[in-house]
Amino acid sequence: MSKDPKAEILELIEEIEKHNKLYYNADSPVIDDYTYDMMMKRLAELEEEYPEYSFSYSPSKRVGGNPLEKFQKVEFTTPKLSLTNAFSDEDLRAFDQRLAKLTDDFTYSMEYKYDGLTVVLYYEDGIFVRGATRGDGVIGEDVTENLRTIKNIPLRLNEPETLEVRGEVYIDKANFERLNEKRIEDDENLFANPRNAAAGSIRQLDSKVTAARPLDIFVFSLESGGSQGFKTHSQSLEYLSKLGFKTSRCVKADNIDQVIRFCHELERTRGELPYEIDGLVVKVDELEKRTEMGQTEKSPRWAIAYKFPPEEKETVVESIQVQVGRTGVLTPVANLKPVLISGSVVSRATLHNQDYITEKDIREGDVVLIRKAGEIIPEVVRVNKDHRDKSSEPYVIPVTCPECGGPTHRNPEEADVKCLNVSCPAQIRRKIVHFVSKKAMNIEGMGPKQVQKFIEKGIISDISDIYDLKDKKDDIMALENSGEKSFINMVNAIEDSRKRPLSRLIFALGIPFVGEKTSKLLAERYETMDNLSQSTLEELQKIDEVGSVIAEETRAFFDNPENIQLIDKLKDKGLNMSEGKKSVTNLFKGKKFVLTGTLPTLKRDEAKKIIEENGGSVVGSVSKKTDYVLAGEAAGSKLEKALSLDVAVIDEDTFLSMIR
Missing domain, CATH: 1.10.150.20 (5' to 3' exonuclease, C-terminal subdomain)
Incomplete structure (x- = not known):
């Protein structure tokens, strides 16, 4: 090394970054950890002694700085749009047909849809100056110091370019398992999945915490800037790779048939990848064609995200445990050998009831195939009986309550077994x-x-x-x-x-089958708890969307002296027993709304409350009878269906302007 401190610092920076790329990108280190640590130690010593030569792109800056009080906001010069989703070959072909009506002679590029957190990186004259989360697509959070800690984000590019790129921060499978193992050792709560771990790590106020997490990144888009003129997206990715970025894999396709074949191939092999992906992003490759196709308010017309069907994996039913719910229902739950599926560790799955267990013949010790229903709730698909122990026996829900030892009962017309002890x-x-x-x-x-x-x-x-x-x-x-x-x-x-409206109290009492929506209907119809408690079965059955089962359960609840005694106690404690004025206006009277995606500022419950206060209702699925679909970021199949049925689609700004 040179004796000149500035020259030695620059040589160390170059040498250390070279070894970082060999270690993190190529997975082929050529020096041992000790030698690397000694170089880092020497660099830190020199920078401390000669602070005038402590450059912003030094690898020593990756260890994390002082904690921040809060994140500053970053306003994007170009909107960071979300993508519409495709779930089938038919969806992809429909996408292709829409594009063909806008222009011709285009090809596709395809990239893995990484399951992480999207970030935007800014460089001036080749130096990393700022990084932000995607936020709502218009305004993000400044997480520069945290992003500096990620080894695969270059702090200095190979060329002095001024540009803006977009990428996905993630944690690979092996590092995620090691991270959770360490948290077990430290008696800390486990991360649910790699995406949550990555997102939570980036949004730490203390960048030293971020630095300790095994974060990585794939850059997938040149958003703006750069001195090179590119005709295609795939060319821009090649150039970003030459600049020093770890770029996403890009596969080209001449037509939609090739796209569909690659989607199916990736579905079969995605489990072999070292990181989680939940689909494939399909884009028009020619940049000029993209301009012709344009964009909607929320999504580019030239790109779509193909989402994989639920992932399925085998594991073992280590035991079956019965839980007792608030209505006394006994619910069997399978305790599974933990397995990573669809981005999270699954160790339990509900078995619903005895009929479900009997139909699938699920036993303790069985090897079972599981998946996440709707990518959320784990369910048992089937039993692999080839691996069943010959000594195993069919599982039967116990005849006594596992919590209190009291008797249980099953109505012949129902699937559930219930504990009869009200004091359970x-x-x-x-x-x-x-x-x-x-x-x-x-x-x-x-x-x-x-x-x-x-x-x-x-x-x-x-x-x-x-x-x-x-x-x-x-x-x-x-x-x-x-x-x-x-x-x-x-x-x-x-x-x-104590001040909550009657509808919340009705829901809180836990009347079987009476959810939030029914609670609101009952509160609006009867206005006070006394009126509701004196309602007749015939009256209840006449209320739209109540039905005979809910009516019978509601009447049975108020016929139980213990429940009336509880309500009297709550009255004495000063709880509100009336709904008060519910509808602010009749603006949305008779209108049906469907909510989908994440809204920029409103929580879904808040939007729902506004709609109902103005006389409207919120339903779960889109049909020709739907009046409006209120769509936010990452709106999925509901948005697609609304567009196909010509149902009015509005965003949050439009929605809020309607009530002003």
């Missing part, structure tokens, strides 16, 4: 947990673990006891991990809950 601790616990939940009375500070502690210590024994907790401070403060501030916040939340 499991039922009481789950009823209270439901009562305090966010969509019910929304009492923060009373999660399942806290409720369990309160019951075990005799602090509460039923729902009404919640409203006496302010007088039990000493008992609560004596519990492990209880603090003064948490107690005050919980008491304040309890006080606030």
Whole structure:
């Protein structure tokens, strides 16, 4: 090395970055860790001694800086649009036909749809100056210091280019498993899946935390800038690779048939990849053609995301456990040998009821094929009986409650087995947990673990006891991990809950089959709890969308003296027992809305509340009877169906302008 400090620092930077690329990109290191660490140590010493030569692109800057108080906002010069989705060959062909009507003589490029967090990187004269999350597509969060810690984000390009690129930060499968293993050792909560781990890591206020996470990146788009003139997207990716970026794999296709073949091939082989992907992004390759095709307000017309069907994997049913719900229903749950599927570790799957178990013949010790229904809920597809132990026996739900030992009963006309003991601790616990939940009375500070502690210590024994907790401070403060501030916040939340409208209280009481929507219908129809409790079965059955089963369960609930006693107690505690004025206007009277995707500022519950307060209703699926589809980011098949049926699609800005 040169004796001149500046020259030595520059030589060390170049040498260290060379070895970073060999290690992280090529997976072929040529020096041992000790030699690498000594170079980094020497670089840090020189930069400390000669701060005037501490360059922003030095690899020493990747270790993380001082914690930030909050993220600054970054306004994008070009919108970061989301993609519409395709789920079948027919969807892809329809996409191709739409493009053919706009222009001709175009080809496709295809890239893996990585399951991570999208970020935007900015470079000036080849130096990394800023990085942001995608945010709402218009404004993102400045996470520059956190992105500096990712080894595959070049802090200095191979050419002095000024440009803006877009990429996906992710964690590969092996590193995700190691990360969770370390969290087990440290007695920390596990990450649900690699995407959540990556997203949470990037949004850390302390970049040192980010630096400790095994993050990586694929760059997939040159958004703007650069001195080269490209005719195709694939050419731009080749150039970005030469500049030093780790770019996404790009496969070219001359027509939609080649695209479909590659989609099916990737479906079969995606499990062999070292990282999670949930589909394939199909783009028109020619940049000039993209300009001709244009874009909608939310999505480019020249690109679509093909989403894979649910991934399926084999694992073992290690045991079957029965849980008791708040209505006394016994639900069997399979405890599985943990397996990574569709981006998250699955260790449990509901088995619904005895009929489901019998039909699929699921037994403890079985090898089963599982998948995520709708990519969310794990379910058993079938049993691989070739691996079944000959000594195994059919599983039968116990005839006594596993929580209280009380008798169980199954109505011949129903699938569920129920515990008949109304004092069953499991039922009481789950009823209270439901009562305090966010969509019910929304009492923060009373999660399942806290409720369990309160019951075990005799602090509460039923729902009404919640409203006496302010007088039990000493008992609560004596519990492990209880603090003064948490107690005050919980008491304040309890006080606030007394003012909730009748509809929330009806839902909180946990009447079988009475969900949020039905609770609102009943509250609007009867206005007070007294009126509802005195309703007749015939009246209830006449209410639209209630039906005979809900009507019977509602009437049975109010015929139970214990439930009436509970309601009287809650009255005495000062809970609101009336709905009050519900409809602000009749602006949306009779109009049906479908919500899809993530809205920029409104939460889905907030949008739903606005619609209902103005006389409208929110339904779950799109049909010709739907009046509006309120679509946000990553809107999926509901948006596609709305477009095919010519249903009006509006964004949040349009929606808000309608109520002003």
